[in-house]
Amino acid sequence: MTDVARKAGVSTMTVSRALRDGASIATSTREKIMRAVDELGYVLDQSAGSLSSKRTGFVAALVPSLNNSNFADTARGLTDALQGAGLQVLLGYTDYLIEKEEELIEAMLRRRPEAIVVTGGRHTARGRKLLVNAGIPVIETWDLPPRPVRHVVGFSNAEAAEALVRHLHGKGYRKIGFIGGTSNRDTRGADRRLGYERAMAALGLRETRIISFGTPPISMKQGGEALARLIEQWPDVEAAICVSDLSAFGALMECNRRRIAVPDRIAIAGFGNFEISSCSFPAITTVSVNCYDIGRRSGELLLRAIEGERARKPIAAETVITDYEVIARESA
Amino acid sequence: MTDVARKAGVSTMTVSRALRDGASIATSTREKIMRAVDELGYVLDQSAGSLSSKRTGFVAALVPSLNNSNFADTARGLTDALQGAGLQVLLGYTDYLIEKEEELIEAMLRRRPEAIVVTGGRHTARGRKLLVNAGIPVIETWDLPPRPVRHVVGFSNAEAAEALVRHLHGKGYRKIGFIGGTSNRDTRGADRRLGYERAMAALGLRETRIISFGTPPISMKQGGEALARLIEQWPDVEAAICVSDLSAFGALMECNRRRIAVPDRIAIAGFGNFEISSCSFPAITTVSVNCYDIGRRSGELLLRAIEGERARKPIAAETVITDYEVIARESA
DNA sequence: ACCTGCTATGTTAGCGATAACAAGGTTCCG
DNA sequence: CGGAACCTTGTTATCGCTAACATAGCAGGT
Numbered sequence: 001m002t003d004v005a006r007k008a009g010v011s012t013m014t015v016s017r018a019l020r021d022g023a024s025i026a027t028s029t030r031e032k033i034m035r036a037v038d039e040l041g042y043v044l045d046q047s048a049g050s051l052s053s054k055r056t057g058f059v060a061a062l063v064p065s066l067n068n069s070n071f072a073d074t075a076r077g078l079t080d081a082l083q084g085a086g087l088q089v090l091l092g093y094t095d096y097l098i099e100k101e102e103e104l105i106e107a108m109l110r111r112r113p114e115a116i117v118v119t120g121g122r123h124t125a126r127g128r129k130l131l132v133n134a135g136i137p138v139i140e141t142w143d144l145p146p147r148p149v150r151h152v153v154g155f156s157n158a159e160a161a162e163a164l165v166r167h168l169h170g171k172g173y174r175k176i177g178f179i180g181g182t183s184n185r186d187t188r189g190a191d192r193r194l195g196y197e198r199a200m201a202a203l204g205l206r207e208t209r210i211i212s213f214g215t216p217p218i219s220m221k222q223g224g225e226a227l228a229r230l231i232e233q234w235p236d237v238e239a240a241i242c243v244s245d246l247s248a249f250g251a252l253m254e255c256n257r258r259r260i261a262v263p264d265r266i267a268i269a270g271f272g273n274f275e276i277s278s279c280s281f282p283a284i285t286t287v288s289v290n291c292y293d294i295g296r297r298s299g300e301l302l303l304r305a306i307e308g309e310r311a312r313k314p315i316a317a318e319t320v321i322t323d324y325e326v327i328a329r330e331s332a
Numbered sequence: 333m334t335d336v337a338r339k340a341g342v343s344t345m346t347v348s349r350a351l352r353d354g355a356s357i358a359t360s361t362r363e364k365i366m367r368a369v370d371e372l373g374y375v376l377d378q379s380a381g382s383l384s385s386k387r388t389g390f391v392a393a394l395v396p397s398l399n400n401s402n403f404a405d406t407a408r409g410l411t412d413a414l415q416g417a418g419l420q421v422l423l424g425y426t427d428y429l430i431e432k433e434e435e436l437i438e439a440m441l442r443r444r445p446e447a448i449v450v451t452g453g454r455h456t457a458r459g460r461k462l463l464v465n466a467g468i469p470v471i472e473t474w475d476l477p478p479r480p481v482r483h484v485v486g487f488s489n490a491e492a493a494e495a496l497v498r499h500l501h502g503k504g505y506r507k508i509g510f511i512g513g514t515s516n517r518d519t520r521g522a523d524r525r526l527g528y529e530r531a532m533a534a535l536g537l538r539e540t541r542i543i544s545f546g547t548p549p550i551s552m553k554q555g556g557e558a559l560a561r562l563i564e565q566w567p568d569v570e571a572a573i574c575v576s577d578l579s580a581f582g583a584l585m586e587c588n589r590r591r592i593a594v595p596d597r598i599a600i601a602g603f604g605n606f607e608i609s610s611c612s613f614p615a616i617t618t619v620s621v622n623c624y625d626i627g628r629r630s631g632e633l634l635l636r637a638i639e640g641e642r643a644r645k646p647i648a649a650e651t652v653i654t655d656y657e658v659i660a661r662e663s664a
Numbered sequence: 665a666c667c668t669g670c671t672a673t674g675t676t677a678g679c680g681a682t683a684a685c686a687a688g689g690t691t692c693c694g
Numbered sequence: 695c696g697g698a699a700c701c702t703t704g705t706t707a708t709c710g711c712t713a714a715c716a717t718a719g720c721a722g723g724t
Contacts, residue, residue, distance in 0.1 A: 001711070010673075010674090013673075013711095016711065017673085024673095025673085029673085043441045043462075044710095045709095046711090047382050047711090048679095048712090049711050051379055051380050051711070052678080052711045052712040053679085067401050067408065072404060088439070091423050106375065109375045110377065110378040111420075112378075112379055220607050220608065221610070221611055224611065249611070250611055256613040275552050276608065279585055280612075333680065342703075343705080344680090344681080345683095345703075346702085348681065349702095356701060356702065356703095357701095357703085358702060358703090376680095376681085380681040380682085381681050382681085383681070383708095383711085384683075
């Protein structure tokens with residue numbers, strides 16, 4: 001920057017001002033400086049700038065996985081919402097493990113992000129403490145934690161699953177099964193199973209039919225195997241709710257392969273409204289959950305929260321509940 | 333850090349040493365410092381550290397999109413390879429636009445990454461210049477650019493497509509079509525089409541049947557529509573190569589929906605070996621391209637390159653060619 | 665001509681860490 | 695017991711930029 005300043009015949013402070021907007025600077029000076037910048041191929045060092053200005057322009061975001069297109073959509077929504085404000089998303093993958101989340105929270109905080117977005121409301125004790133004491137806006141997404149750290153953007157996975165059970169019930173299905181992963185690493189998956197159980201009980205359907213198979217997130221292939229087990233264990237099963245559209249798709253393809261008619265012999269429903277559900281044949285009944293919106297609305301909330309911090313007037317804790325909707329298609 | 337130092341009764345330099353590994357420090361001192369760190373809830377400020385040490389610990393990576401699980405896999409491989417070395421990936425999405433790539437390159441360089449990974453070999457003139465002058469290791473992935481900036485980790489999309497054509501030819505198919513997007517924003521898609529054309533010519537199959545439909549990356553649904561057009565335009569078509577597995581899946585489902593037998597009436601092949609291809613019914617013949625490996629091997633190459641820079645002995649330009657393999661399944 | 669109020673630019677002093685060197689203490693050997 | 699070699703810790707001086715304040719210059723009203 002000193003070189004640029006010398007070449008343009010101004011002080012470094014003026015160069016600094018020219019390279020950001022909003023500063024009062026004469027047009028002629030700015031042009032002179034820009035010319036010098038171009039000629040020297042100078043690129044601003046933002047890390048030095050952040051140290052001085054105490055604004056890094058980072059927002060940390062932790063998601064379980066990116067290969068799940070749901071979270072990729074959320075990351076995308078977040079990026080889109082923050083881009084205009086000059087904020088950059090620092091992404092981390094937790095692999096559905098809260099221990100890894102804890103490590104990542106700490107690694108992220110070392111970068112002094114201006115806010116942090118995490119997935120879900122379950123954290124290690126230390127992870128939670130780090131979030132609480134971070135001194136920056138925190139958003140938990142994709143869930144409605146009973147005791148949120150601060151802000152929340154999400155929906156009740158249990159309620160959404162209940163709605164799906166009621167939908168199937170309304171269609172006349174009674175012997176409804178549930179396919180999900182084994183552990184409860186995936187708290188959203190566990191919530192969905194809980195919703196299934198609650199809705200079944202509420203409808204007076206005593207007998208639940210649950211197949212737990214594979215480490216979350218369960219794959220398409222595992223969905224197929226789980227369906228095979230479901231049918232084997234309860235040959236009378238009339239419908240299968242799968243923890244995600246991916247497993248639902250696997251289950252559906254297993255049916256196609258075995259010439260089991262869907263939905264006549266068995267109905268299949270998924271969760272998440274991935275593109276695959278609308279496109280597969282038969283198209284899969286699912287719950288649409290606005291993944292992109294979770295990211296975008298988190299971003300919008302963050303912008304207000306960060307603004308609040310800067311003005312030393314922190315905003316109150318907010319909970320944004322996003323929509324979900326049962327999408328009835330051919331498979332159920 | 334001053335607070336920690338005071339509490340532990342040492343200098344800040346000693347605290348700094350305790351918080352990194354490899355520094356020589358007495359165990360008792362380190363423990364004392366760690367206790368102070370825990371009690372105060374201190375988190376190292378890495379941005380200040382980078383300014384001083386000139387090592388930010390960032391690696392920039394630009395991918396066209398994350399919703400495409402191929403690039404998500406590459407990002408994952410890269411992250412995995414770099415994690416152990418304490419390097420963090422700064423991810424950006426170009427949306428398949430080199431203009432957006434240019435912006436992102438500049439934004440990333442402001443963060444002083446220690447290396448940068450981009451997708452493909454096509455850049456704006458200024459984007460290329462920024463890469464060349466960045467003074468850090470550069471890797472172009474997923475392609476084999478004719479005039480690489482420096483390092484390359486990828487494969488020839490054209491050759492891979494040729495191999496697929498030859499596979500279909502070997503199976504007896506002659507009237508082979510190609511389904512892809514309209515623009516050549518997606519240079520890998522364009523290369524695959526080129527490979528298709530070359531292989532057809534080499535096999536003496538004069539008549540090509542190409543449907544260009546939808547802005548890349550084309551979706552499942554667009555794949556379905558494109559298949560409909562292909563059949564309409566060339567009712568005699570015997571096989572369809574799709575630019576990606578997603579569009580192949582869309583095409584396949586369209587066939588199922590229309591009761592067009594696959595592969596008896598028409599064969600379908602995709603590209604990328606996404607999970608969906610192995611799981612759908614019929615399973616889709618495709619080209620497996622080791623997405624994760626592209627990322628992982630890029631990461632490994634980067635580590636050596638960064639080491640070289642630090643030792644002031646830059647390593648020579650390398651080109652790592654990753655494998656691809658035709659995976660024959662039920663659909664072709 | 666004087667003062668007020670504004671804009672454009674410069675000066676000074678850090679931001680929070682680490683590199684590089686210095687120095688005190690210990691070990692170990694002949 | 696002296697001194698080289700090593701280990702541990704401290705001191706000083708930045709890293710590259712920006713906040714905050716200072717200052718110069720100019721317009722405009724009286």
